[in-house]
Amino acid sequence: MKKVVMGFAAMALATASHLASALDMAPNPPEVYVVVKGDTLWDIASRYLRDPWVWPEIWQANPQVENPHLIYPGDVLTLIYLDGKPRVIRGTPTGDGSMVQTTLPNGTVKLSPRARVISEGDAIPTLPMDLIGQYLTEARVLTDEEMQKAGYVLAYDGDRNAGGEGDKVYVRGINENDKAYSIFRPGPAYIDPVTQEVLGHEAFHVGEGALIREGDPATFTIMRSVQEVRRGDLALPVNNEHFAPTFFPAPAPEGSNGFIISVYGGVSNIGQYNVVVLNRGERENVRSGHVYDIWVGGRAIEDKFARGGKDERGFFKKIGDFFTGNSSKEMVQLPSEKAGSLMVFRTFDKVSLALVMKSTRPVHVGDEVRKPE
Numbered sequence: 127m128k129k130v131v132m133g134f135a136a137m138a139l140a141t142a143s144h145l146a147s148a149l150d151m152a153p154n155p156p157e158v159y160v161v162v163k164g165d166t167l168w169d170i171a172s173r174y175l176r177d178p179w180v181w182p183e184i185w186q187a188n189p190q191v192e193n194p195h196l197i198y199p200g201d202v203l204t205l206i207y208l209d210g211k212p213r214v215i216r217g218t219p220t221g222d223g224s225m226v227q228t229t230l231p232n233g234t235v236k237l238s239p240r241a242r243v244i245s246e247g248d249a250i251p252t253l254p255m256d257l258i259g260q261y262l263t264e265a266r267v268l269t270d271e272e273m274q275k276a277g278y279v280l281a282y283d284g285d286r287n288a289g290g291e292g293d294k295v296y297v298r299g300i301n302e303n304d305k306a307y308s309i310f311r312p313g314p315a316y317i318d319p320v321t322q323e324v325l326g327h328e329a330f331h332v333g334e335g336a337l338i339r340e341g342d343p344a345t346f347t348i349m350r351s352v353q354e355v356r357r358g359d360l361a362l363p364v365n366n367e368h369f370a371p372t373f374f375p376a377p378a379p380e381g382s383n384g385f386i387i388s389v390y391g392g393v394s395n396i397g398q399y400n401v402v403v404l405n406r407g408e409r410e411n412v413r414s415g416h417v418y419d420i421w422v423g424g425r426a427i428e429d430k431f432a433r434g435g436k437d438e439r440g441f442f443k444k445i446g447d448f449f450t451g452n453s454s455k456e457m458v459q460l461p462s463e464k465a466g467s468l469m470v471f472r473t474f475d476k477v478s479l480a481l482v483m484k485s486t487r488p489v490h491v492g493d494e495v496r497k498p499e
Contacts, residue, residue, distance in 0.1 A: 179417035264331035277361035296343035373415030418495035424460030
């Protein structure tokens with residue numbers, strides 16, 4: 127059996143280089159890889175593929191596992207070839223790693239189950255949790271109605287305009303059945319660049335508060351603040367919805383091409399690991415794990431070398447254009463170029479949050495996102 131396995135591996139390696147370019151495999155993909163704590167699914171997929179989002183096409187999931195997409199530290203991933211096509215399996219060609227092989231004194235080989243106690247929460251995440259964790263629990267996109275119905279910080283105890291953890295504030299417009307609140311600062315509206323539709327309102331998380339005395343206004347204690355809490359900030363019941371980071375990478379759906387309409391952090395040039403907002407959400411069937419290519423629009427330039435055509439401007443028009451900088455030359459729009467890729471990790475009704483995974487040139491608000499080719 128060992129010779130068969132070695133022969134199988136040799137055959138796989140011999141064909142790997144031929145198939146790599148045709149199937150967009152990464153250079154020298156590992157034959158065997160042991161998952162370690164700190165890995166992400168995107169990192170592992172990048173070891174095997176030039177475009178990690180096509181991971182589902184080579185992942186040979188075990189249909190008998192309740193969630194076949196989950197991968198855990200300690201799992202052994204093996205690259206094999208089935209009908210000439212690369213596949214990555216959990217385990218080795220002779221087993222899935224769930225059995226322990228023991229050779230008894232009389233030469234008998236005994237197989238017994240390998241004990242493994244692990245929870246779904248121990249599975250490796252798709253994306254780095256230190257980069258997206260706060261957005262999974264704290265990011266909000268509010269509708270006009272939610273903005274109107276939200277409670278708001280009216281005043282501080284002590285006649286101040288702002289404060290932080292441990293301070294007492296007075297809040298109006300809250301539901302007294304809820305005791306724990308998140309505090310947000312209203313941000314700009316998200317506007318669709320094509321239809322001009324208002325897609326929602328950005329809300330910056332600034333802290334948490336606890337109701338300590340009912341009334342109008344109610345009395346709150348600020349339990350935690352990540353920024354100063356100001357008068358006029360919104361108070362919304364804590365969102366206890368759990369967002370599991372076990373989504374699986376897949377190409378964005380047909381007909382969902384859109385645009386980057388905002389970026390967190392106040393930066394102008396967007397690069398790798400920036401969080402951006404897309405004008406596509408659940409109503410366009412976008413879900414967490416969907417991947418887009420980023421396309422930067424080509425600039426318009428003056429063609430100074432165009433041939434033919436008669437300059438029919440009059441003498442005074444030419445003089446005026448000389449002093450104003452106007453030109454009679456043709457303006458040409460250069461084509462868009464692919465600038466990177468991003469993955470959606472949280473969706474709302476009309477917008478979604480995505481993490482830029484790869485950037486080969488500066489990306490800006492207004493750049494297009496398209497389903498990967």
